[in-house]
Amino acid sequence: MDNLLLEKATIKELSKKLSSKEISSVELTEAYISRIKELNEKLNCFITVTEDKALVAAKAADKRIKDGSDITPLTGIPISLKDIFTTKGVRTTCASKMLGNFIPPYDSTVTLKLKEAGAVILGKLNMDEFAMGSSTENSAFGVTKNPWDTLRVPGGSSGGSAVAVAASLSTASLGTDTGGSIRQPASLCGVVGLKPTYGRVSRFGMIAFASSLDQAGPFTKTVEDAALMLNAIAGHDAQDSTSINEPPPDFTEKLENGVKGLRIGVPKEYFIEGLNKEVEDSVRAAIAILEKQGAEVVEVSLPHTEYAVSVYYLIATAEASSNLARFDGIRYGLRVDNGEGLFELYKNSRDAGFGAEVKRRIMLGTYSLSSGYYDAYYKKASEVRTLIKRDFEEAFKKCDVIATPTSPSTAFKIGEKASDPLTMYLSDIFTISTNLGGNPGISIPCKISNDGLPIGLQLIGKSMDETTLLQAANAYEKHSGVGIITPKL
Amino acid sequence: MSITDKDVKHVAGLARLNLSSEDTSLYTTQLKKILAHVEKLSEVNTEGVPPTTSTVPEARPMREDEAKPLRESLVGQECALENAPATKDGYFTVPKVIE
DSSP states (O other): OOHHHHHHOOHHHHHHHHHTTSSOHHHHHHHHHHHHHHHHHHHOOEEEEOHHHHHHHHHHHHHHHHHTOSOOTTTTOEEEEETTBOBTTBOOOTTOGGGTTOOOSSOOHHHHHHHHTTOEEEEEEOOSGGGOOSSSOSOTTOOOOBTTBTTBOOOSSSHHHHHHHHTTSSSEEEEEESSSTTHHHHHHHTSEEEEOOTTSBOOTTBOOSSTTTOEEEEEESSHHHHHHHHHHHBSOOTTOTTSOOSOOOOTTTTGGGOSTTOEEEEEGGGSOTTSOHHHHHHHHHHHHHHHHTTOEEEEEOOTTGGGHHHHHHHHHHHHHHHHGGGOSSSSSSOOOOOSSOHHHHHHHHHHHHSOHHHHHHHHHHHHHHSTTTTIIIIIHHHHHHHHHHHHHHHHHHHOSEEEEESSSSSOOBTTTTTTOHHHHHHTTTTTHHHHHHTOOEEEEEEEEOTTSOEEEEEEEEOTTOHHHHHHHHHHHHHHHSOOOOOOOO | OOOOHHHHHHHHHHTTOOOOHHHHHHHHHHHHHHHHHHGGGGGSOOTTOOOOSOSSOSOOOOOOOOOOOSSTTOOSHHHHHTTOSSEETTEEOOOOOOO
């Protein structure tokens, strides 16, 4: 199987080839595995490759196809998972030394759903430790490289998931998005990245960073593939009390309906100083394409946008400090016992297990929740969050989908922002609000910059309306002329 | 509100983190900068605005109070202990806490 096939391969197309027996899942899986072996050293996007298990799953998928029963669009399709989703019997590290030897006894709900759909899991992908970061530089397993320029970051925290698809080491992958961790790396790597509405996809078995913001979603080469992946993972789960109890629609159903009559909102607060000129121009050009296809472009306002980063870094770190309290060296995870007693065991284990960014966020979160500061920080941030959420509700009275840049710049250099946490935090400026509001968002490639780096268009949808979001995204993809873009490797 | 080395040490204790004196001063500097940025929130009038802690409808689902495994595989003591760094006689072990 040649590399060209993998570079342009979509779930939709491979699924047809598998059904018609033009190829087998075993052949496809072997082709990806050999490409992973060839390129992973250079890109460092896989933490664990599960070759043997993948081949067993591929054989089972081939049998399922041969028997012709219970076939889904994902049956036999090789995918991979961010190393934040628990996988039964396969090490799940969250890119942390803390979980360097953790072998979960259970599958996350999304892992299980993908397995049941017949997908072949190739392995576990690199990320910022505990999903804390915007560059995949904060991994205990080394930096993941951007396949468009290996001196640059792939974005984060789901950097490995973006690279696995951009470099064609998987047909699709799964990541998580707490403040932009799917959409920003998708933008920086030139792939499609979808964050569903909060509550649309179960968080059970997804290692928690900030529970009120975390949401799982797919990386794919096309919008249609993103809809197929969402079909497979969406739905209520009694094991996640925040999972929305509403049957999901078929997300592919209205993909081809076009944008005629849809209102596209353009928020003035997203076209600000600091936004790279080429990014701005290409996003405006993308909006013009939607207009040409019959969409009505309206100006909207999201007046509290400038506070979103502050709100996010107070709320997300507060939730993280609480969530990560479970890592105490007793029940699972790293334990460092110097024989100095229980408190020292806790401290020594956490000191050795967590990296610098994780500690920084635990510190910030603990501080903002601590006595005397709670009202000024955590409570205030939660109130401003309400205003940000209301901004979206108001804006969506005037439009159906909002269009913005995904990231203020293209991929930055490895190390460029690593020494200044605040500058790094500000790189999430256009993605964070949707997590605070719970809205779905998608990043789609809209141009390759003059220096050869992908630029992403972000579309934001009404809460629970991924259908219209995907419809608009698909219309853009069809008429943008950008197509599937692949880096030379 | 400006954060000091002393605050950082106190917070590290609450968070059960050991920080070297080098880390302490680095975190003090960095947290100071982050907190100065988030100070911006004080200019927003939030009088009468309720906090948002979750974006899903407030009603929390109830279920029968019955013990049941989360997953078929998640059954039994052995499973609960298999990732524990130290166990004895089917229990997690911790250093002695009572003198």
